[in-house]
Amino acid sequence: MSVKNLSSLLQRHFKGAFSRNVSYVQGQEPEPKVREYFYFIDHQGMLFLDDSRMKNFTSCFKEKKFLRFFFNQLRQNNTGRYPEFPYLSICGKERNFVRCDDFPIVFTHVVEKSSEHFLAHNHANDLLTVKFQPERIFMLPETGRVYHPAPDRAGSVGLLRSKLAIEFSSKFAFAHGESKPPTQFTFNGVPYNLQADWYYAAIKDREI
Numbered sequence: 001m002s003v004k005n006l007s008s009l010l011q012r013h014f015k016g017a018f019s020r021n022v023s024y025v026q027g028q029e030p031e032p033k034v035r036e037y038f039y040f041i042d043h044q045g046m047l048f049l050d051d052s053r054m055k056n057f058t059s060c061f062k063e064k065k066f067l068r069f070f071f072n073q074l075r076q077n078n079t080g081r082y083p084e085f086p087y088l089s090i091c092g093k094e095r096n097f098v099r100c101d102d103f104p105i106v107f108t109h110v111v112e113k114s115s116e117h118f119l120a121h122n123h124a125n126d127l128l129t130v131k132f133q134p135e136r137i138f139m140l141p142e143t144g145r146v147y148h149p150a151p152d153r154a155g156s157v158g159l160l161r162s163k164l165a166i167e168f169s170s171k172f173a174f175a176h177g178e179s180k181p182p183t184q185f186t187f188n189g190v191p192y193n194l195q196a197d198w199y200y201a202a203i204k205d206r207e208i
Contacts, residue, residue: 138198
């Protein structure tokens with residue numbers, strides 16, 4: 001798949017990808033001393049208040065230590081409250097409900113630490129990283145989205161933001177044609193045979 005084709009596919013698929021009406025009030029108190037807030041994560045990994053009318057770089061949360069804490073606390077929402085928000089980040093007496101374009105963990109770029117490579121996520125630079133596993137990169141041909149394993153507590157799957165997905169796409173090989181997922185990915189000159197079973201297992205668990 002060419003870089004141009006992947007870029008076009010990603011733009012079409014993510015345009016207007018998320019729109020739901022849910023009744024809430026930011027900072028509401030469903031019980032004494034408990035406050036609830038509502039957030040949205042876009043497909044580039046930026047965090048916003050869910051009810052922000054303008055969602056762009058100027059309105060997203062940028063403080064890296066806050067982002068580190070928020071995403072380290074991120075879990076799947078098993079409270080029974082607001083199922084439209086599949087994830088939850090607890091901060092003391094605050095419940096922060098989270099919804100997103102796809103998955104909440106969005107990888108933004110590769111970083112190197114002590115000769116090892118990591119994927120940084122959600123715009124906190126090296127404060128939020130997971131170890132990069134090149135053999136577990138997975139692309140879904142029908143959407144152009146590219147994924148990598150993420151922490152189990154946050155859904156086990158992370159999305160690569162469009163810029164990184166397009167960068168990686170030039171390193172894919174498709175032994176079964178471009179209508180099927182890529183079979184090989186080359187990183188730093190080393191070819192990796194790609195594994196897809198982890199992705200399908202995670203998606204199956206998500207649907208149960």
